[in-house]
Amino acid sequence: MSCGAGAFPVSRLVYTRSAGAEQCPDEATLRRAVVERLGYDPFLPNADHTIVATIDLARDKLRGEARLLDDHGVVRGSREHWSRPAQCDELVRALALSISISIDPASLGRRVLSRPPPPPPVAKRASTKKASSNAPRTLVDAVLARAEIGANVGPAADPEEDDGDMGETMEPFQMTWPSDTDENRWGVGVDMRALFNVSPITTVGGAFSVTRRWHRWSGVIELGVEAPTLSEIQTGNGTVNLQTSHRWIAGGPCAHLEPTFVCGLITGGRFAAHRADRDGGGTETGMATGARFGLEVPLSAGFAFRLQSDVLATLVRRPVTLEGTEIWRAPALSMSVGAALRYRFP
Secondary structure (H helix, E strand, C coil): CCECHHHCECEEEEEEECCCCCCCCCHHHHHHHHHHHHCCCCECCCCCCEEEEEEEEECCEEEEEEEEECCCCCEEEEEEEEECHHHHHHHHHHHHHHHHHHHCCHHHHHHHHCCCCCCCCCCCCCHHHHHHHCCCCCHHHHHHHHHHCCCCCCCCCCHHHCCCCHHHHCCCEECCCCCHHHCCCEEEEEEEEEEECCCCCCEEEEEEEEEEEECCEEEEEEEEEEEEEEEEEEECCEEEEEEEEEEEEEEEEEEEECCEEEEEEEEEEEEEEEECCCCCEEEEEEEEEEEEEEEEEECCCCEEEEEEEEEEEECCCCEEEECCEEEEECCCEEEEEEEEEEEECC
16 A cells, blocks of 8 residues: 555545435545544545545435445445435544544544543433443444444554555444434425226326324325316216315325335215206215325435325215215225325425
8 A cells, every 4th residue: 555755544535426415515525524634635646545435315314435445446345324414514524534544544543542531520420321421422423432442542553564454444334323213304295196986987186295204104194185077977867977076184104114115094085076067966075094005215315206006995985966866986995096206304
């Protein structure tokens, strides 16, 4: 491995941000963070080793990865970190720490030795509070704590004695801070769907929904409306031109295993039917229960696209009557297939 002034190790830096991570700090910011930690600039364009740092959007989280490549392009080690989209600056600082340790492992020992002794305790605290205070409070704290587990805090190693084998000092591990189970956010969405057996003919409709995420669970409430339709119904007195519409409210819990999800739903609605040629008609209420199955694909830090399908069993099958004659009754099962655009608040 090449060495710069003072025999310190050096590397070449390649930094990329994929779609959905454009808001993260740029390469100059990452370079400055590494320089501040090491005390010197370790990056040269002609260095033998290359540090490849990437930030991309994965499952509505930002994933940062630092990989060390030798002069043949072989990956000698990698470290991976996760963060919320709102914690992009913290993610870059964590990458800078991992890169600093991989370039110059002795810098960790020097950093530990340079720390001032902790101040004496101000007051006696309960053991539970003390344990909590020792836990990493930021992503950088977590990375530093992990790196210091086996660190030698004695005199800093002579850089000239470093054999340059960064594969040993940069063993692969994966940080999951914060993990997918740490989510607790509100979201909203709109969808369009095709409706089957909700009206006498296949129709289209849409809904607005509000969700609340708890770990791998969420709750949903939605308000939906079916587009007014005109259909011909055969009765004993001939053909009737019937104009129908349907409005509903639905809700229930959902379980998530990205990228899929499943929900249990209960829905109540009002179905209205009127003759198109003259006065006459009425409204009926109905209830149904069933399940929703879906697939969610992140589009950016906050937006996601969904494909979903509902299968519902009708609980209340009141008939629609016209002039004392039953002209339609909801089938035992109904179904919808649609697509949704969702936004999840930071």
